[in-house]
Amino acid sequence: MKRSHLLAALVVFILSLLVPAVVQTDYVLQILFRIYLFAALGLAWNLVGGYAGQLSLGHSAYFGAGAYSLALFSGRLGVSPWIAALMGVAVALACALLIGGVSFRLRGPYFVLATIAFAEVLRLIAKNLPEVTGGDVGVQVPALFHGNVNRAFYWAAVGLTAVAFATTVAISRARFGYYLMAIREDEDTALSVGIGAAKNKLAALLISAVLTALAGALYGSLFLYIVPDQVLALDVSNEIAIVAMLGGAGTILGPVVGSVVLESAAELFKNFFKEAHLLIYGVLLVVVVLFLPEGIIGTLGALLRRRALLGGIKASARGVTGD
Amino acid sequence: MFPHLRITNYQLQVHGAGVRLDLYAALQAVINGLLTGALYALIGMGLALIFGVMRIVNFAHGAFMMLGMYATYVLFTRTGVSPYVLFMVAGILLFAAGYVIYFGLLRPIHGQSDFMQILLTLGIGLIATDGVLLVFGADYHQINFPLLGKNLHFGQHLNVNAPWVVSFVIAVVLALTLYLFVMRTMTGRAARAIAQNRYAAPLMGINVFRVQAISFALGVAAAGVAGGLLLPVFYIYPQVGDQFTLKAFVIVVLGGMESIVGAALAGLVLGVVESLTSLYWGNEWALAVDFVIFLLVLSLKPSGIFGRQRA
Numbered sequence: 001m002k003r004s005h006l007l008a009a010l011v012v013f014i015l016s017l018l019v020p021a022v023v024q025t026d027y028v029l030q031i032l033f034r035i036y037l038f039a040a041l042g043l044a045w046n047l048v049g050g051y052a053g054q055l056s057l058g059h060s061a062y063f064g065a066g067a068y069s070l071a072l073f074s075g076r077l078g079v080s081p082w083i084a085a086l087m088g089v090a091v092a093l094a095c096a097l098l099i100g101g102v103s104f105r106l107r108g109p110y111f112v113l114a115t116i117a118f119a120e121v122l123r124l125i126a127k128n129l130p131e132v133t134g135g136d137v138g139v140q141v142p143a144l145f146h147g148n149v150n151r152a153f154y155w156a157a158v159g160l161t162a163v164a165f166a167t168t169v170a171i172s173r174a175r176f177g178y179y180l181m182a183i184r185e186d187e188d189t190a191l192s193v194g195i196g197a198a199k200n201k202l203a204a205l206l207i208s209a210v211l212t213a214l215a216g217a218l219y220g221s222l223f224l225y226i227v228p229d230q231v232l233a234l235d236v237s238n239e240i241a242i243v244a245m246l247g248g249a250g251t252i253l254g255p256v257v258g259s260v261v262l263e264s265a266a267e268l269f270k271n272f273f274k275e276a277h278l279l280i281y282g283v284l285l286v287v288v289v290l291f292l293p294e295g296i297i298g299t300l301g302a303l304l305r306r307r308a309l310l311g312g313i314k315a316s317a318r319g320v321t322g323d
Numbered sequence: 324m325f326p327h328l329r330i331t332n333y334q335l336q337v338h339g340a341g342v343r344l345d346l347y348a349a350l351q352a353v354i355n356g357l358l359t360g361a362l363y364a365l366i367g368m369g370l371a372l373i374f375g376v377m378r379i380v381n382f383a384h385g386a387f388m389m390l391g392m393y394a395t396y397v398l399f400t401r402t403g404v405s406p407y408v409l410f411m412v413a414g415i416l417l418f419a420a421g422y423v424i425y426f427g428l429l430r431p432i433h434g435q436s437d438f439m440q441i442l443l444t445l446g447i448g449l450i451a452t453d454g455v456l457l458v459f460g461a462d463y464h465q466i467n468f469p470l471l472g473k474n475l476h477f478g479q480h481l482n483v484n485a486p487w488v489v490s491f492v493i494a495v496v497l498a499l500t501l502y503l504f505v506m507r508t509m510t511g512r513a514a515r516a517i518a519q520n521r522y523a524a525p526l527m528g529i530n531v532f533r534v535q536a537i538s539f540a541l542g543v544a545a546a547g548v549a550g551g552l553l554l555p556v557f558y559i560y561p562q563v564g565d566q567f568t569l570k571a572f573v574i575v576v577l578g579g580m581e582s583i584v585g586a587a588l589a590g591l592v593l594g595v596v597e598s599l600t601s602l603y604w605g606n607e608w609a610l611a612v613d614f615v616i617f618l619l620v621l622s623l624k625p626s627g628i629f630g631r632q633r634a
Contacts, residue, residue, distance in 0.1 A: 055438045057445075102622045108437045109380045113572050114621055121571065124611040152360040234565075238445065245442060275461055279453040285446025289432060289439050 009165065016158045017312035020151045033222065035263045036157035037215055042243035042255025043164035044211035047204045049241060050249035051177060053184025054201060056103070058115030059240045061099065061122050062092040062209040066216030068126060068133065071141040071226060081142040085217040092213030093206055095122070100202045107187070118235065123232035133312040138227035138278055141220040153222045159255070160218065164211050168252050171207075184250070214238075235278065240279055246288050248295025257296050347480040352602040353595055358487040360594020361494040364550050364587040366567060367574030368501055369545030371586035376505075376518040376574050377538050379429060380440045383448035384546050384571045389564030391417050391547025393455055395554045399466055406466065407489060410551025417547025421540030430532060450567065456561040463558045471555065487629065490552040497548060501541070505583050506559050514538045520580055546571075566610060573617040576625075 016036070023029060048054050069088030073079045079087065095118075103114040126133045133139060136231070145152035171177040179200045182190040189195050220226045239262075246257025262284065269280040292299050353523060373381045392415040395406050402409075424447065432439050473485035480626040505511035513534045517524040525531050550564070557563070574593055578585030596616065604612075 006410065047552070054603060059439075082445045103616060106621060109374075109441065110621055112380075112438075112441055113569075113576070114618060116489065116569065117617050117621075121611055121618075124607070124614075128605075128607045128611070210476075226584070238449075241442075263346045273453075273457060276453040276457040278449050279457065282449030282451075282453060283451065285442050289443040289446065290428070293432075293435070 007168070009169075012156070013162050014173065019156065020091045020154060021140075026150045029154050030222075031263070031267055033154045033157045034267075035148070035259050036154070037219060038239065038243050038263055039256045039259035040157065040161040040164045041212060041215050042247065042259050043161065043168050044208045044215070045240045046168065046249060046251075047171065047180075047208045048201070049244055050251070050254070051171065051180040051184065052204045053180075053250075055112050055241070056115045056205075056208075057112050057234070057237045057241055058099065058117075058119035059208075060121040060232050060234065060236040061095050061115075062212035062242075063216035063219070063236055064119075064122060064126065064228070065092040065095050065209075066213030067220030067226050067231040068139070069213070070144075070217040070220055071139045074142045075140055075170045079294075081144050081221070084142070085129050085144065085214065085221075088217050089210050089213045092209040092216075094206045096209035097202070100205045104198055104201050104205075116237070119232065119234065119237060123228050126228035126232055133228070136227060136229070138225055141224050141226055142226065144218070144221040149222075153218060156218055157215075160211070160214055165252070165256070167207065167211070171204075172252055176200065176203070181250070197229045226297055229287065231245050238281065242285060242288075244295075246284055246295055248297035248299070248301075251297040251301070252293065254295050254297040261296065325557035333398070334487050339533055348602060349599070350378075352598040354481065354483060354584050355487075356595030356598030357591055358483065358594070359598065360591035361491045362500070362553055362590075363570065363574060364440060364590025365494045365547050365549040365552075366571050367500075367586040367593075368456055368583050369499055369542035370571040371412055371542075371550070371578060371580070371583050372501075372505065372514070372538050374572070375578075375580040375582070375586065376514055377535050377542075378518075378521075379535070379539060380444065381539075381542070382441055382444040382568060383451065384542075385419055385564030385566065385568030386448035386451040387421070387564070388546040388550040388562065388567050389437050389455065390420070390451055391550030391558050392557070392563060393459065393550075394547065396466065397550035399554070403543060405468065406551060406554050407493065410493075410548055410554075411550040414544045414548040418540045418544035421543030422536055424543075425536040425539045426532075430536075433532075439576055446580045448564075452561050452564065459561065461561060463560045465558055468479065468555070484556065486516040490556065494549065494552055499543070501545060502587070504541070510537055524565040536550045539600065570613060573613050576617060577620055584618045 019032065020029065022205070023032070037182050041059070043058055045056065066085070066088040069091045070081065070084045072084075073087045074081050074084035077084075098117045099115060103111050103118070106114055127136055130137065143149070145156070171180070179190070179195045182193075182195055183197050183200060191197050216231060220231060223230075243258040243262050244255045246254075246262055247256065248254030249308065262281075265280050265284070266277060271275045273279055288295065296303060343354045355529055366384070370381060370384050373379050373384070391410070391413040394416050395409045398404070398409045398412055399406050424550060426444060428447065429440070432443060470486050470489070471484075474482045477486055505514065513524070513529045514537075516527065517531055517534060521531065546567075546600060570593065574586055574589045578587070579593065593613065598617035600609045600612045
């Protein structure tokens, strides 16, 4: 990433922070919150699903761990909300160690299935232990912010996205990032040149889980109330993965673009189709796989590269013929 | 060390542990489990054909089962014909749908990574589920016909609901037919040849795409037929298939991937395990136990319980 790109990212970040000065309506702020939240989630997922090429469809586990830890540690044990949110990060790390330890030994569809199974077990535990988790009735989540709540949550989501973005930039330029991409391209070859596949994949998952848990805590705290089928649902995992795949897995900007497109489309669809709004996710998935397998950013990037290449060939051809 | 065991009056009492197991209740649970398990077996065999043999990762399997259920439901409410006839129509419709989906959507991404298939079929499943939701609404429905109230009694203690028995018998017959199709017909042999070596198979004159399309469509039809057979004994709502997708994968992995027979046995086992879990721990834990078994098998014995060790 060039210096001018980083500068542009910084400008966008500052402009994003200034948005609440212009936008005052709670509705719009909440949609923007959702866009940034899922941008952060998509970026977090992208480290594992994009760079390391391990398609996790169980990220609801870390999301739910973050939301439920905040609710339970704070509500039942009386810990202060921010400490409880940090404890949620610890719980998510523990989940990631367990899930990664088992799943990363599996490849292809088996890995995907194992991540789903783990997330489902967590959801069922949350549903079936009402004494602890409140079960299907749900549990109250303490407020992380007071006063102008929507503005505060919006800023928090922008901040989390910025952290996730910076993390992605740092990793994509570091040796660690190249290790992950090598594992994605060919795990056996990566192993044969001495890249510890298990260790690096797990490291990527741990970073991803931290960011996802924080997003889960933010989400739960905004709604003040959570149920298992909301924060631990497979729909959450799917949405996170779709955001990243739509924008372009394994690209820095992809998840952000994916979140803007998907969340805006979903918001429009909600008004038309009511409860059947997941239809848009299905349609987008099919469209992405058939027509944009590298996502929006990936496909655009390929187009630009090809044009640059063609331009270069034409220029050199002109140089040869002399006109 | 061991709690003292004493069997009296067909009741097994475990002193010391304070647990009282009623043999009849357990036996009843096993019977119920086998009845459910036969339908699981059919769904699992369908996925074994699609995923185990053809290596197409089908995340829409439960959605296809749901479509079979809704097709039977719509036909039943319009015509009033018994669902035990209409499930066949549902099977034919789902076969056609599977064939079209294979050539329209799956074949274009042939040769790409598993992840693309997963995302595509996930998308197909979401479209099917939410399409049905859009057309029929989110309400739960249940059909009603005379057979539903009938119970068969065995002795004093055991009884089974008649429609479950009918569904069970049909499912067993269909499972055998599917098995014979895969083992005896030319198409079945060709499918297994592709599973053994997908590069050598076309050299032997096998039309890989046609055989894959037929296998995929058959697997989808098996799920649809199972849906039709579940209709009399189950509530119907758009998300009814969701849990069956994962269950089907659990069954295929338990059964050892390529094995159609393994999937059938694993389906029966899963039915019994769920039923016993419901009896002793409560219905709400059945699905969790499924997944825990699944994770244990994946991490400890990836070749499955009934499968041979893969190279």
